Amino acid sequence: MSVIAFLIIAAEVGFWVFIxxxxxTRYLLGKKRLGLLLLAMTPVLDLILLIATTYDILANDATATAAHGIAAIYLGVSLTFGKRMIRWAxxxxxxxxxxxxxxxxxxxxYDHARHELSGSLLHVLAWVLGGGYLxxxxxxxxxxxxxxxxxxxxKVWTLVAAxxxxxxLSYFIWPRKAKTDSAR
Structure with a gap:
């Protein structure tokens, strides 16, 4: 496994460990400031991954691998969805x-459709950031x-984002319906 692949895994594990x-710390130990500091450490992991990936390609003249590309996707997704994932957790x-x-x-x-569209627009923003980095x-x-x-x-990420x-957008045409209780 390449160093970059290891860093991607470490960043993802670290992201959820910090969360x-x-x-x-925030809720069970009652230390809100320390809990906020730990939550705020997640972008530091992104910065480490960004520096390592850039250094490997540009300074080491390494031939790019799929791990380098996935690192860019991870960075774009983490930057755009990070706050939303923390709120979800x-x-x-x-x-x-x-x-x-x-x-x-x-x-x-339509509430579901709007929520899904906002997620897709965040995906497009992640694509702009990560794709711009690539x-x-x-x-x-x-x-x-x-x-x-x-x-x-x-190219593949462009297709996935589209x-x-x-x-x-299809949820605006065919909205998700609440499940009905068929036991009645």
């Missing part, structure tokens, strides 16, 4: 662990053979 530690922690706070919302109809790496490396895999990953957007 869990932040929530436990916070809501569920308060409800399921602390037994406080409202039940997490199940969305239906494009920048490709341009700065200046060697198409060294960065061919990055271009391929960018499909995601199309699916979320």
């Amino acid at each position: 869990a530690a932040g929530l436990v 916070d809501e569920r922690f308060r409800y399921h662990i602390m037994k406080k706070g409202p039940r997490p919302v199940k969305r239906y109809g 494009f920048l790496l490709i341009r700065l490396a200046g060697n198409p053979e060294q960065t061919e895999v990055l271009l391929q990953i960018l 499909i995601d957007l199309a699916l979320s």
